[in-house]
Each structure stands twice: as structure tokens, then as C-alpha cells.
Amino acid sequence: MSSQDTLSRELALRIGLAARALPDTDAKRLFTVLTHCLGLPITEDKIGSLNLKTLKAAQAGEFSDIDDVSLKKALHILKHNVETGETLKPDIQAYVEGDMPGSVRIACASNDAINVDGHFGSCNQFMIYQVSADEARLIDIRFTDSPDGLEVDDKNLFRAELIQDCQVIYMASVGGPAAAKIVKLGIHPIKLQGIESITGIINQLQTVIAGTPPPWLAKVMGIEANNRFRFEREATG
Amino acid sequence: MALYIVEADCISCGDCEPVCPTNSITEGSIVFKIDKKTCTECEGDFDVPQCVKVCPIDNCILPLEA
Numbered sequence: 639m640s641s642q643d644t645l646s647r648e649l650a651l652r653i654g655l656a657a658r659a660l661p662d663t664d665a666k667r668l669f670t671v672l673t674h675c676l677g678l679p680i681t682e683d684k685i686g687s688l689n690l691k692t693l694k695a696a697q698a699g700e701f702s703d704i705d706d707v708s709l710k711k712a713l714h715i716l717k718h719n720v721e722t723g724e725t726l727k728p729d730i731q732a733y734v735e736g737d738m739p740g741s742v743r744i745a746c747a748s749n750d751a752i753n754v755d756g757h758f759g760s761c762n763q764f765m766i767y768q769v770s771a772d773e774a775r776l777i778d779i780r781f782t783d784s785p786d787g788l789e790v791d792d793k794n795l796f797r798a799e800l801i802q803d804c805q806v807i808y809m810a811s812v813g814g815p816a817a818a819k820i821v822k823l824g825i826h827p828i829k830l831q832g833i834e835s836i837t838g839i840i841n842q843l844q845t846v847i848a849g850t851p852p853p854w855l856a857k858v859m860g861i862e863a864n865n866r867f868r869f870e871r872e873a874t875g
Numbered sequence: 876m877a878l879y880i881v882e883a884d885c886i887s888c889g890d891c892e893p894v895c896p897t898n899s900i901t902e903g904s905i906v907f908k909i910d911k912k913t914c915t916e917c918e919g920d921f922d923v924p925q926c927v928k929v930c931p932i933d934n935c936i937l938p939l940e941a
Contacts, residue, residue: 853905854885856883
């Protein structure tokens with residue numbers, strides 16, 4: 639879609655965050671409505687001219703049943719600069735090594751901070767969670783911008799090193815050479831069939847941890863083989 | 876001579892199963908396994924064991940006896 643090429647990253651982020659302020663609305667729905675009332679390309683100026691009435695009437699009243707408070711909140715987000723660290727970071731929970739025995743640290747490649755919707759090599763951020771059978775904490779958000787003025791030779795290696803302390807990374811897609819770099823650092827890459835919510839992924843993982851985790855997972859979680867199960871020595875039969 | 880799969884490292888991706896020329900690899904109850912009676916380490920078929928070649932994990936498939 640060529641329209642997305644002309645959408646600045648800042649505006650894209652604002653649309654994503656504004657959508658979160660609205661019930662049952664994802665960035666795509668909001669983007670469609672905005673396209674309807676503002677036309678493409680969506681620019682800072684056009685968004686500046688947007689008001690509650692226009693937003694409510696747009697696309698044959700797509701948002702007409704949403705309450706004014708939510709819409710005003712979304713408008714405010716759309717019109718104001720995102721202070722990255724501030725808007726996204728309050729959710730981070732304290733974690734000290736050893737807090738959660740039998741846990742695994744996972745990274746989720748994400749653009750919207752809600753779904754695993756990112757390509758490893760191009761996502762905006764990695765959401766870092768510590769997950770055990772009965773608890774999950776968001777312990778960090780790592781943005782993938784390279785530090786100012788620093789030339790990164792190998793983008794994928796830079797990204798892999800960013801999440802080096804994780805045992806598993808979930809992503810919507812990843813290329814072969816990048817996956818090899820991830821594996822080299824001892825991180826287990828998992829490419830999903832499609833986009834899934836981070837909470838959904840965590841729930842699935844918790845079910846696995848609570849049950850019988852596969853040997854490789856038990857190993858990275860530091861569970862001794864003997865404590866896992868008594869396997870029959872039929873493997874090489 | 877035969878190879879075996881290190882249980883703690885196998886991620887059950889299944890990549891090795893179809894490349895085995897002697898059909899010695901099957902999915903076991905926990906991870907994949909190699910039948911040591913039929914595994915030839917690909918001798919006579921290939922220069923290098925095919926399962927080792929395609930396995931994404933280092934040192935996951937090793938010779939049974941050193």
C-alpha cells in the first residue's frame with residue numbers, strides 16, 4: 639500500500655496509540671476512518687485540522703457509537719507528539735533475577751506493543767517478558783533504533799544482541815540469515831503463522847510450561863532432566 | 876556406526892526426517908529419534924550425514940560411539 643510509505647513513523651505510532659484509546663478499534667480501523675475523512679496522504683497538518691465532529695461523521699458514522707470521552711482522548715493522542723519513553727513505559731514491572739523460578743524470558747517483535755506483528759529485521763521494538771507457569775511480567779521494552787550517530791554494520795546482529803538475555807523470540811516473520819544469527823546467540827526463534835496477540839502467546843507458553851515442556855525448553859529454563867520426566871530409553875532402540 | 880539425537884537439544888522441527896536416505900529417523904514420544912540398527916551415517920549415499928547437515932541446532936546429532 640503506497641499510502642503507508644508516506645505515513646511518517648511518528649504519525650503511524652500516534653494512530654496506533656490512539657486506536658488503543660477507542661473500544662474495539664485497531665490501528666487499521668482508525669487508519670481507514672482517517673483516510674476517509676482526511677484523504678491520503680495523512681499528514682500532520684490534516685490531523686491538526688481534525689475535530690470531534692468530523693471524526694464522528696467520518697466513513698458514514700463508523701465511530702458514531704463511540705463515546706465522546708474516548709474519541710477526545712484519541713484525538714488528543716493523534717494531535718500530540720508521542721514522548722516515546724513516557725507513553726509506552728509505565729507498564730514495565732520490576733524484576734530481579736531469581737524473582738520467578740521456573741521462568742523463561744521471551745522477546746516479542748512488535749510494532750504496536752500489543753501484538754507480535756513485527757518482522758525481526760524491521761519491527762519498532764522488542765517487548766521483553768519474563769514468563770512462568772502462573773505469572774508474566776513485562777520487564778522491558780527495547781527500541782530497535784540504533785543509538786544516535788552510531789553506524790550499525792549488521793542490523794540483524796545488532797537486533798539479536800539487543801535481546802541476547804532472552805531464551806525465546808517470537809515474531810511474525812524472519813529471514814534465514816537473521817534466524818541463524820539469533821540461534822548463534824543461543825536464542826530460540828519462533829516464527830508465528832500469522833499475527834497473534836502477545837497475551838495470547840504468553841497464555842500458550844504458560845500452558846506449555848505448566849504441562850510437560852519439551853526438553854529444549856526445560857533446558858533453557860534450567861530444569862534438570864531428572865525432574866522433568868523419566869523417559870523410556872527407547873530413543874535409540 | 877550410527878548417529879543419535881541429543882534429546883535435550885532437539886526442537887522437534889522435523890527437518891531431518893525426510894532427508895534420511897535409510898528412513899531411520901522417526902518422531903518419538905518426546906523428540907525425534909534415529910534407529911541405530913539402520914542408520915549408516917549416510918555412508919554410500921552422501922559425503923556427509925544429511926540430518927546433521929539440515930539440523931538447525933549445533934551438536935544436536937552426534938555419533939553414537941566416539
